[in-house]
Amino acid sequence: MVAKKVKRSDGRTYDELRKPYIIKAGVVKRAQGSAMVQSGKTIVIAAVYGPKKVIPKHLEDRDKAILRCRYNMITFSVKDRKKPGPDKRSVEISKVIANALSRVVLLEEYPRTLIDVDLEVIQADAGTRVAALTAASVALADAGIAMKDLMPAVAAGRANGHILLDLTKEEEDAEDAVDMPFAYIPSTGEITLLQMDGIVSKEEIKEMIALAKKGAEEIYRLQVEALKERYAALARLSEVVK
Amino acid sequence: MEENDNKEVEIVYPGSVVIDSLDVIPGQNVYRVGSKIISKRVGVVVKKGSIINVVPLNGVYIPKVGDFVIGEVVDIGVSFWVIDINSPYDAYLGMFDVKDYVEKESDLADYYDVGDLVFAKVSKVTRTKFVNVSLKDPQAKKLGKGMVINVTPSRVPRIIGKGGSMIKLIKDKTNTRIYVGQNGVIWISGENTEIAAEAIFYVEEHSVMKGLTEKVAELLDKRLGDGDGSKESEKE
Numbered sequence: 001m002v003a004k005k006v007k008r009s010d011g012r013t014y015d016e017l018r019k020p021y022i023i024k025a026g027v028v029k030r031a032q033g034s035a036m037v038q039s040g041k042t043i044v045i046a047a048v049y050g051p052k053k054v055i056p057k058h059l060e061d062r063d064k065a066i067l068r069c070r071y072n073m074i075t076f077s078v079k080d081r082k083k084p085g086p087d088k089r090s091v092e093i094s095k096v097i098a099n100a101l102s103r104v105v106l107l108e109e110y111p112r113t114l115i116d117v118d119l120e121v122i123q124a125d126a127g128t129r130v131a132a133l134t135a136a137s138v139a140l141a142d143a144g145i146a147m148k149d150l151m152p153a154v155a156a157g158r159a160n161g162h163i164l165l166d167l168t169k170e171e172e173d174a175e176d177a178v179d180m181p182f183a184y185i186p187s188t189g190e191i192t193l194l195q196m197d198g199i200v201s202k203e204e205i206k207e208m209i210a211l212a213k214k215g216a217e218e219i220y221r222l223q224v225e226a227l228k229e230r231y232a233a234l235a236r237l238s239e240v241v242k
Numbered sequence: 243m244e245e246n247d248n249k250e251v252e253i254v255y256p257g258s259v260v261i262d263s264l265d266v267i268p269g270q271n272v273y274r275v276g277s278k279i280i281s282k283r284v285g286v287v288v289k290k291g292s293i294i295n296v297v298p299l300n301g302v303y304i305p306k307v308g309d310f311v312i313g314e315v316v317d318i319g320v321s322f323w324v325i326d327i328n329s330p331y332d333a334y335l336g337m338f339d340v341k342d343y344v345e346k347e348s349d350l351a352d353y354y355d356v357g358d359l360v361f362a363k364v365s366k367v368t369r370t371k372f373v374n375v376s377l378k379d380p381q382a383k384k385l386g387k388g389m390v391i392n393v394t395p396s397r398v399p400r401i402i403g404k405g406g407s408m409i410k411l412i413k414d415k416t417n418t419r420i421y422v423g424q425n426g427v428i429w430i431s432g433e434n435t436e437i438a439a440e441a442i443f444y445v446e447e448h449s450v451m452k453g454l455t456e457k458v459a460e461l462l463d464k465r466l467g468d469g470d471g472s473k474e475s476e477k478e
Binding site: 032033050051052053062063106109110111112113141142143144145146147148149150186187224227228231232 | 253255256257258271273275280282283284298299300301302304330331332369370371396450
């Protein structure tokens with residue numbers, strides 16, 4: 001492929017994640033499980049409640065759990081104040097995140113229950129839905145819910161004629177910009193989220209998917225580390241008490 | 243969990259390969275893909291013979307037949323009580339599953355009323371997780387006044403200890419009566435209930451730690467020494 005000498009405004013190479021990229025598990029004390037993801041200037045907190053009883057009861061599924069997501073942007077998360085409450089965009093994002101997570105959570109293990117995943121965007125600088133998805137899968141693992149695997153998510157796209165990983169808002173605002181959120185299950189290779197609008201060639205799509213996969217693998221390692229960190233503390237704390 | 247005491251504690255997470263071998267059988271909280279055994283949850287690997295299990299470190303209580311649970315009566319039907327067992331699923335206690343002789347036309351509230359605590363055995367769990375509990379077991383009973391605390395259900399085995407060693411230690415030292423439900427509800431009654439509760443929370447928090455029994459004994463001695471002079475002299 002073409003030479004990848006790209007200059008990005010934040011000094012990254014084309015295939016680098018934003019810095020800092022931090023994942024932390026167990027940030028919300030009263031939730032069953034929780035996680036925070038910071039990707040550059042984007043910060044998302046995920047909290048998981050459940051499995052719990054389904055209310056209202058007629059919604060319950062006798063064969064499996066219902067996974068309900070609520071993606072919400074806090075009013076001060078963007079430059080101009082965001083009007084609080086759900087809108088078309090957040091309803092759509094909640095839905096695609098719930099669909100993606102359903103592929104990885106073993107819902108059949110919890111019949112007639114509800115798993116609530118709350119996603120709060122504290123600060124938005126593009127890539128909030130993938131950050132939310134990354135946080136959600138760590139939070140679900142932290143909640144002790146049975147899962148096939150963790151699910152990393154990242155966006156790839158095109159800006160100023162270059163194929164780039166993990167676009168910022170600034171890059172997304174370029175004239176020819178295309179953004180493609182991407183989530184996948186590393187152990188099976190299943191792609192669970194792939195959205196895009198804009199015009200790109202077949203080659204570019206292939207390139208973007210390959211790039212996103214590479215980024216996702218990196219995020220997967222960070223997810224694992226976050227969980228290890230959280231639970232290693234359990235064992236480590238004991239050494240201090242001595 | 244105690245068997246692992248001399249080994250490094252290895253923590254696995256969803257998707258991590260526990261072992262790559264065809265000679266072992268996947269047990270609880272793991273699944274097999276090809277020759278690999280993969281964990282479903284965050285937990286500690288425990289090998290029992292050729293069966294590989296992952297003991298989870300967190301999660302809600304999912305009822306299993308044979309478990310003893312502590313529940314609260316939350317509703318009364320014509321022929322059953324509804325018991326809240328600290329789980330996504332409510333349990334049902336049938337009118338003929340209690341030790342008392344229940345008259346057919348009687349009001350069930352005369353026997354167990356809303357708010358009463360019971361130490362019951364899970365007698366049946368259907369595929370869709372309808373749960374029945376029973377008080378017919380000799381160990382099952384109605385619990386009176388006491389302190390009730392909640393712990394993470396998956397750490398209950400550690401609180402009980404190997405052959406009940408941990409809970410016996412706490413009971414003996416604090417001079418309390420303690421009932422531990424597999425659902426993470428613990429009922430304490432007696433002299434030093436607060437100290438017993440503190441010891442239990444300590445065990446819960448440090449459940450993967452090695453040599454925990456000695457630490458708990460130490461903690462109990464320290465706490466009991468503070469307030470009670472007679473206890474201290476007894477030890478020295």
